[in-house]
Amino acid sequence: MRVELVTVGDELLLGDTVNGNAAWIGQRLAEHGLEVTRSVVVGDELGAIIGAVTEALGRADAVITTGGLGPTYDDLTRDALAAAAGVELVRDPALERRLRERVAAAGRELQPMALRMADVPEGAGVLGNSAGSAAGLRVELAGGVVYALPGVPFEMRTMIDEVVLPELAGETRVARLTLRTAGLWESVVATGLAPVEAMDGIRLAYLPDPAEVKIRITASGPDAPRRLEEAERACRELLGDAVYGAGDQTLDRVIHRLLGERSATVATAESLTGGLIGAELTRMPGSSATYAGGMVAYATALKEELLGVPGQVLKEHGAVHPDVARAMAAGVRERVGATYGVAVTGVAGPEPQDGRPVGTIFVGVAGPEGEPKVIRPLLPVPGTGAEIRGVIRRMTVVHALEQLRRVILGLDAGPGGEAVP
């Protein structure tokens, strides 16, 4: 079963609106084992809509359009479907009655233009809209079916759930899971997972973010759930403890869970990230149970005043040094009174600092046992552009959280960094 989307609206081509409808429909259909194979955006132009729908029907079994069903003269989806089917638009008495009632109930007058919303291509089915004025349409055409839905998101969503999915979903069997890794490069992950790519009925996709790679495993076929389980097991064996979670278990959520299980808390000491690590650890509702707080010691002097980094170390080595990360982690742990302290110092760029090149980062993690650990993440330095600073800061956040996770679990520095003695 191949499904294509045709989204109608000048505002999408102009970029005034992001195509959230297409993303939502893609996700919803995928959840039900249906594959969107192409998605097209055309403007409010009759010929373009007719062309896009006709071409889509040439490839797909079903086409879903959104937009162009409103009352104004640039709403042309109804006209396009009638033209594509070679039929006339006829006024639907029930739709007209409903429009008149809605307008009367609001104490307003019906604009003649609004009656356009009661026109349907001859022979088309009408999809009721419990949430708004514009009805949807169902048109059988060229051996396929077209569902024309309004562009207003919650009206469209209701029709997808109530009409389109019950009709289209059913027998396709697909199972899907996303694994999350930190510290690995995309090409390393993909090379390592070649044996899984070769498994029957399995497809892998790699979704890279700074310092993270997500792997989406899709299994298809009648025993999709079993295949998915096997592929997941194989991926986890090949990638080892670089896999920190699955599905919506983001790194911050994993850390809150690990801390919660140990009745432990964490505090943050930040320099180049300026507060981003604390911000990440407070995204989740309820994070106050396991995140206490921290310090942003951006000015070098504050590293001594707020966190107790020895002045001698700062004077000798500057702010970007393993011993500074170590002392920051221990200092914030003690001063905030948390079980763990995580700290970062480094050079975000775009200029070198204290003789250290851009991308030099040290992560310190202090815990209840032993000396604080210091790890130097291996960052791919993303060129020299203006964006470098943001990317390095984001990578630093991920590496700091990943190293915190590894210390909590008693793991070594892993593939993303090297321990500094």
Add this chain to the structure above:
Amino acid sequence: MRVELVTVGDELLLGDTVNGNAAWIGQRLAEHGLEVTRSVVVGDELGAIIGAVTEALGRADAVITTGGLGPTYDDLTRDALAAAAGVELVRDPALERRLRERVAAAGRELQPMALRMADVPEGAGVLGNSAGSAAGLRVELAGGVVYALPGVPFEMRTMIDEVVLPELAGETRVARLTLRTAGLWESVVATGLAPVEAMDGIRLAYLPDPAEVKIRITASGPDAPRRLEEAERACRELLGDAVYGAGDQTLDRVIHRLLGERSATVATAESLTGGLIGAELTRMPGSSATYAGGMVAYATALKEELLGVPGQVLKEHGAVHPDVARAMAAGVRERVGATYGVAVTGVAGPEPQDGRPVGTIFVGVAGPEGEPKVIRPLLPVPGTGAEIRGVIRRMTVVHALEQLRRVILGLDAGPGGEAVP
């Protein structure tokens, strides 16, 4: 000049990613008088990419593709363009050298797969990527031109601005400026600017973000620069001191400039934002000259321990109270030794806290003169969904910075908030 977009990636069809690239390109091209006439999304499938590019070239003068240029075997845009042009992929020595240097600089090993990024269709031009690994391509094909750009947004954006626009735009006479406001609602801004919308040759677009509205003024015609100047003056008169900057003068940059002019510094004390305000004030290179550092006092007890908020106030009123914001601002100013202290406390949600509803925020600003000021921002609470927390945190950051700006300049609380005595 007709331009079509082809976006490549399973993640877009599956709805894991919203097609923000297409929206950004549409907007950027429209600003330069170019029209995107169709936008297609296809998956990581060779035949689909070849088909989409070939069809697009049949209708348009130029085609821009994004995505599918990475190192993995599901990155197929290079292969598709070679097939469409009927040529071979050849390895580009300069690209190969650059890849090897980047990997060596990061102290890693080159995966053979990564060398795919050095392959280009024979005869194609290479678009350098200052921000990442994947080069872009320029292929002349079927009487038109195809620009193949990476899917990573900031890499793609740089190539659009540096290569695609200079080639495609050219002679269109357009002048453009963006004004930035904080604390105003979009509908208020749009209503207030009706007289400017009526000006000859002027188009306004409103780009709302949480707690901010940017107004893009586009002037066209032979005297576009003069018209733009008049429209800007009119906007500034109508909006008053809610306009904090223009162009790339983001709120954090404006604050650093104001502080720098006064040889002053600022420190931050954060609760619900967990470090986001500090992170915002350290985005800019060189921000250490005017941003000192701060505290994240997420746990209520830390507000007393780290910032000296009287325990009595916390016991009586809870953590979300004007007197807490006031004491946090004064406390962080003193303990960090900065000229100004800015502080926030409030309820990010999704649940109420201390009997206060979601969206209750207090901003405190302490300066060198007089008592610290407390302002209560007037937030539109965005429903009850899972996203509420992120939006409220973001709005809080903007209001805190805006109130800091207003205190530095000696202005009142402005349209975005009310002063709390």
